[in-house]
Amino acid sequence: MSDFAAACRAHFPGARPDDAFVAASLAIGRRYGFTADNTIACVGLCRDELSRELRARIQGAWGEAFNFSGLAGMLFVGRTGFMAAHAHAPISGGRERYVYFAMPHIAIDGAGTVGACARTGRPGPSSACGALVAFLAELRGSRVRLTTDPLDLEQTLLQQRLMEVVPHDHRPDLVEITRAARRIIADDLERMIKLTLDPEQADCLAFTGIQIHGPDGGYVEPGPSWAVIDGARRPIDPGAFEAAISPGAGA
C-alpha cells in the first residue's frame, strides 16, 4: 500500500475514488426517481482550482450545475441562491428535483502528508484546504479574526462558524477541523433545504462528504446524505454507496 493510500485509509476510511462516488450518486438517485434529465445539480465545493475535477465529474453525470461554491465549501450562497437554482430545475411529471453536493476538501500527498499537495508549475509543497490551514494558523497564534471583515468576508465568516465548534483550550488538527467543516456544511444544507424546498412541488437529494486530493487522483469520503421525497426526510445509508458501486450493482 502506498504512503498516500495508508494515510487516506487511516484518516478517511470511507474514501473511494471520486468517479465511483459520482456513479454511486447516480445509482442512488435512480432509486428515488432522480436522473440527469429531470434534476438540477447544485455543487458546493471549495473555490480551490483543485476542486474542479470533482465538479466536472458531477456535471458529466448530472448536467450543468448551479455553482454553490465558497471558501472551504461553505454554503454562503443563501436563500436567493437556492431559490434561483430551484427556479432553473426541469419540471417532470409535475415535480422539480434538486441534487445537492456540498463538502470541504483536503489534500494528502504521495508521502502521506495530510494537507500537502503539488500545484502545476509551482515548486515546493502547497496546501489544501488553504482556508482551513489559515484558520488553524490563527488558532495556534491565539489571534483568530472573528469580526466580520467586508474585505475578507468569507474567511471571517468561516472562522466564526469554526470557532463556535472548537472546544476551548483544544487544538484541532487539519483532519479534525475538516470534519468540523463537513458537519457545519451539512447543518447549513439541511437548514437551507428546510427553508427553501416546497414539498408540494419538489423533491431533493443531498450528498455531503469530504473531497480528498491524492497524488494520482481524487477521492470522496461520503458523509451523511439524505433524500426529501414528498416532504419526508429519508436518510441514505452509508452502505448504499458501497452497494451502488460494487460489481453487479449496475451502477
Place this chain on the structure above:
Amino acid sequence: MSDFAAACRAHFPGARPDDAFVAASLAIGRRYGFTADNTIACVGLCRDELSRELRARIQGAWGEAFNFSGLAGMLFVGRTGFMAAHAHAPISGGRERYVYFAMPHIAIDGAGTVGACARTGRPGPSSACGALVAFLAELRGSRVRLTTDPLDLEQTLLQQRLMEVVPHDHRPDLVEITRAARRIIADDLERMIKLTLDPEQADCLAFTGIQIHGPDGGYVEPGPSWAVIDGARRPIDPGAFEAAISPGAGA
C-alpha cells in the same frame, strides 16, 4: 439580422462571441508575457449554471481556474480567497502571474427580450440574472431588503451595493442595473488587486465585462480591463480586443 442580434447590438454594441473574447484574452495576455503555462486564472461569474459555458471556455484556454463566483458575479471571495489563488500560481522567471475574469451576466432570448432565456427541461421563459431581476422586483415594490441577512447573505449584500449607486426616485431597467453591477465588480476587483497583489513578485491581468446568453450561444461585451506589470497599472484599450481577434492578428 435576428431579433436577438438586433437587441444585443442595441444594448451591448461591443458584444462578441465568447470564444472570440477568450481568444482575445489569450492574445492580449501574450503581449504582456502571460500564457496558460505561467499564469493562474481566477474566474468570477454568476453562480447560474448558464455561466458555466464561459467558465469552461476560459479554463480550456487558461487552465484550471480558482472559483471566484458569487451571485450576479459579485466578488464576495475576499482577501483570503485572493491570497489563496495567488499561492497556487505557477512561478516562472521568478514571478507569479494572475489573470482575473469578473463580470455579471444577462440573457436575451430569440425574440430579443432582454432578461429572458430558456432552461433545459423547464417549460416557459426563465430569466437571467435572477439576482438582479429579484433586486429590481423589490425596488419596484419599494421594499428592498438592505439589512444583512445571514440566511440570504449574498443577495442582501448585493442589494446594499446596488442601492448605493441607484439614484433615488429612478427606476433602472435590467440593462442599466447589469451595467451598474459590472462597475461595482470592476471597482471591487481593482480594490482587491491593490490590497493583495505584491508588485515585487507578481503581475496580473484583469478583464471585466458583461456575459450575455443568446439563444444560440454566449457573448461577452468587454468592459474596462487592465494589466499591472511591475506595479504599473496599464489600461487595456477596448480596441485591443477587436485587433486581437481580427483576421491576420494571429490570435
